[in-house]
Amino acid sequence: MPASPSEGTPPVVLVDALRREIVDGSLVPGTRITEASVARRHGVSRVPVREALRALEAEGFVVSTPNVGSRVAAIPVDEADDLFAVREALEISTARRAALRARGLFGEPSPPEDWWRTRRELGQLLDDGDEAVEAGDLDRLVELNDRFHVGVARLSGSATLGTLLRQLSNKIEWLYALDTFSRGKRLWPDHRRILSAIDAGDEAAAAELMGWHVRESRIGFLARTEPADRVADLRATPPALPPTIPSPTVPAPSASST
Amino acid sequence: MPASPSEGTPPVVLVDALRREIVDGSLVPGTRITEASVARRHGVSRVPVREALRALEAEGFVVSTPNVGSRVAAIPVDEADDLFAVREALEISTARRAALRARGLFGEPSPPEDWWRTRRELGQLLDDGDEAVEAGDLDRLVELNDRFHVGVARLSGSATLGTLLRQLSNKIEWLYALDTFSRGKRLWPDHRRILSAIDAGDEAAAAELMGWHVRESRIGFLARTEPADRVADLRATPPALPPTIPSPTVPAPSASST
DNA sequence: TGCGGCGCGATTGTATGCAATCCGCGTCGA
DNA sequence: TCGACGCGGATTGCATACAATCGCGCCGCA
Numbered sequence: 001m002p003a004s005p006s007e008g009t010p011p012v013v014l015v016d017a018l019r020r021e022i023v024d025g026s027l028v029p030g031t032r033i034t035e036a037s038v039a040r041r042h043g044v045s046r047v048p049v050r051e052a053l054r055a056l057e058a059e060g061f062v063v064s065t066p067n068v069g070s071r072v073a074a075i076p077v078d079e080a081d082d083l084f085a086v087r088e089a090l091e092i093s094t095a096r097r098a099a100l101r102a103r104g105l106f107g108e109p110s111p112p113e114d115w116w117r118t119r120r121e122l123g124q125l126l127d128d129g130d131e132a133v134e135a136g137d138l139d140r141l142v143e144l145n146d147r148f149h150v151g152v153a154r155l156s157g158s159a160t161l162g163t164l165l166r167q168l169s170n171k172i173e174w175l176y177a178l179d180t181f182s183r184g185k186r187l188w189p190d191h192r193r194i195l196s197a198i199d200a201g202d203e204a205a206a207a208e209l210m211g212w213h214v215r216e217s218r219i220g221f222l223a224r225t226e227p228a229d230r231v232a233d234l235r236a237t238p239p240a241l242p243p244t245i246p247s248p249t250v251p252a253p254s255a256s257s258t
Numbered sequence: 259m260p261a262s263p264s265e266g267t268p269p270v271v272l273v274d275a276l277r278r279e280i281v282d283g284s285l286v287p288g289t290r291i292t293e294a295s296v297a298r299r300h301g302v303s304r305v306p307v308r309e310a311l312r313a314l315e316a317e318g319f320v321v322s323t324p325n326v327g328s329r330v331a332a333i334p335v336d337e338a339d340d341l342f343a344v345r346e347a348l349e350i351s352t353a354r355r356a357a358l359r360a361r362g363l364f365g366e367p368s369p370p371e372d373w374w375r376t377r378r379e380l381g382q383l384l385d386d387g388d389e390a391v392e393a394g395d396l397d398r399l400v401e402l403n404d405r406f407h408v409g410v411a412r413l414s415g416s417a418t419l420g421t422l423l424r425q426l427s428n429k430i431e432w433l434y435a436l437d438t439f440s441r442g443k444r445l446w447p448d449h450r451r452i453l454s455a456i457d458a459g460d461e462a463a464a465a466e467l468m469g470w471h472v473r474e475s476r477i478g479f480l481a482r483t484e485p486a487d488r489v490a491d492l493r494a495t496p497p498a499l500p501p502t503i504p505s506p507t508v509p510a511p512s513a514s515s516t
Numbered sequence: 517t518g519c520g521g522c523g524c525g526a527t528t529g530t531a532t533g534c535a536a537t538c539c540g541c542g543t544c545g546a
Numbered sequence: 547t548c549g550a551c552g553c554g555g556a557t558t559g560c561a562t563a564c565a566a567t568c569g570c571g572c573c574g575c576a
Contacts (some may be wrong), residue, residue, distance in 0.1 A: 055313065163318045
C-alpha cells in the first residue's frame with residue numbers, strides 16, 4: 001500500500017527519503033549533501049548512501065562532481081512548460097496502453113492479476129480523493145493525484161514509460177513546491193472519467209481525456225507565471241493527441257518478469 | 259571528443275561500458291550480471307560496480323531483485339511507438355529551446371562560451387556525417403546521429419530534458435539493435451537544416467523541422483513491424499507540434515553550475 | 517598591502533572482510 | 547516414485563579501514 005510494496009532495502013529507502021526532502025523543499029537547491037551526514041542520520045554506512053546518491057543523480061535531483069561531492073540540483077523552473085509538454089505525450093501513451101490492456105491486447109489473453117490489483121487500488125484512490133476534496137485536504141490530494149498517475153502508468157504495463165513518468169512527475173511536483181499554489185481540486189473528477197475509459201477498453205477516449213487533463217494542469221500551472229495572453233493562446237489550441245499506433249504486434253517480452 | 263570529455267571516474271566508465279554492451283546486444287536481455295564478474299573484468303572492486311548497477315537500474319537497462327542480483331532488462335519492443343511519441347515531444351522542446359538560446363533569450367544576454375563550443379562540435383559532426391554517408395559507413399552514422407541529437411539537447415541548456423533524452427535515445431538505439439535494419443542515411447541531411455534554424459534563432463522552424471525529422475524516423479522504424487496501412491495512416495496525419503510557451507520568465511537558476 | 521604557494525582538515529573513492537540471504541541439489545521418508 | 551526438508555556453495559548487502567583528492571586558510575614574500 002505504501003507506494004512501493006517491495007520496499008525495505010536501505011538504498012531504496014534512502015533514495016525515496018532524500019528525493020522527498022528535495023521535492024518538498026526541505027533540502028534547498030544548492031545544499032551540500034555529504035555522504036557521512038546522510039549516513040549518520042539514517043544509521044547506515046556510507047556505502048548505501050553512495051548508491052542512493054548515484055540513483056538520484058541519474059534522476060537529476062542531485063549533481064555530483066568527482067572528489068568534491070553532491071549538491072541538490074537547481075529546480076528546473078524555466079523548463080516547466082517543456083516538462084509539461086513531454087508529460088502530455090507520455091501520459092497519453094500510458095492511458096492508451098492501459099485501456100488496451102484492459103481489452104486484453106498486448107499478447108496477454110486478459111489482464112493479469114497484477115493489473116486488477118492496481119485497478120482496485122486506483123478505485124480506492126478515487127474514493128479517498130473525493131473525500132479529500134470534501135475535506136479540503138489539499139496536501140493529501142496532491143499525494144493521491146501523484147499516485148493516480150503513477151498507477152495508470154502501472155496499468156499500462158510499461159516499465160519504461162513508468163520510469164520516465166516517475167521522474168517527470170517528481171520534477172513537476174518539485175516545481176509546484178516553488179510557491180504555495182496548491183493544485184486545485186477542480187481537476188480531480190477527471191480521474192474517474194479516465195479510469196472509466198480505461199475500464200471500457202476505449203483507448204482513444206482514455207488518451208484524449210488524459211491529454212486534456214494534463215493539458216489543463218499545465219495551463220493551471222503556467223497561469224501563475226506567464227502573461228495572460230500567452231495562456232489564452234495555449235488554451236485556444238486544440239488538444240494535441242499525437243497519433244499512436246496501437247501495437248498488438250509482439251507478445252510479452254521474454255526475459256524480464258521473474 | 260569521446261562523447262563525454264570529463265569522463266574518467268570509474269563508476270561512470272562502468273555505466274557507459276555496460277550500457278553500451280547492453281544496447282549493442284553484447285549482453286542479451288535476461289543475462290545475469292554478477293557484481294564480481296564485472297569487477298574482475300574491469301579490475302576494480304565491487305563497490306563501484308554496485309554504484310554503476312544502481313544507475314543502470316534507474317535508467318531501466320537492468321532489473322535488480324534484492325539479495326538475488328541483477329539481470330539485463332527486456333528490450334521494450336512493444337513500447338516502441340510510445341517511446342517515439344515521447345521522443346517527438348521531447349526533441350521538439352529541445353530544438354525550440356536551442357533556437358531560443360541562440361537568440362540570447364532565457365535570461366542570458368547572449369549564448370555562453372559553452373553553447374558555442376557545442377555548436378562548433380555539431381558543425382564538425384555534420385561534416386563527418388556527410389562523409390560517412392558518402393562512404394556508406396552506417397555504423398558511424400548511427401553514432402553521429404545519436405551525438406547530434408544529444409548535442410542539440412545540450413544547446414537547449416536544459417539538464418532535465420537532456421537526461422530524459424539520453425535515456426530515451428539509448429532505449430531507441432536498443433530497439434534498433436533488434437535486427438540488422440540500419441537507420442537510413444536518407445534523414446541525415448535534415449540535421450543541417452535543423453541546425454540552421456537553431457542558428458537563425460527561429461524557434462518555430464527548429465521545432466517543426468525536428469518534429470518532422472523524429473516523426474520520419476519513427477515511421478521508418480515502425481514500417482518494419484507494422485502493417486502498411488497503419489503506417490500510411492500515421493504518415494497522413496500532420497505533424498503534431500504541441501504548442502509550447504517560450505518562457506523567458508526566470509533567469510538562470512542559482513545553484514547548479516559550479 | 518596584495519599575491520602566490522603550501523599544508524592541513526574534511527570529504528570522497530575504493531578495497532577488503534564478514535554476515536545475511538538465496539538457490540540448487542542431494543538425501544531422507546512416506 | 548515422488549515430495550519435503552535441509553545443507554553447502556555462491557552471491558549479495560553492508561560496515562570498516564585506508565588511500566587519494568580537494569578546498570581553504572595561512573604564511574611568506576615581493
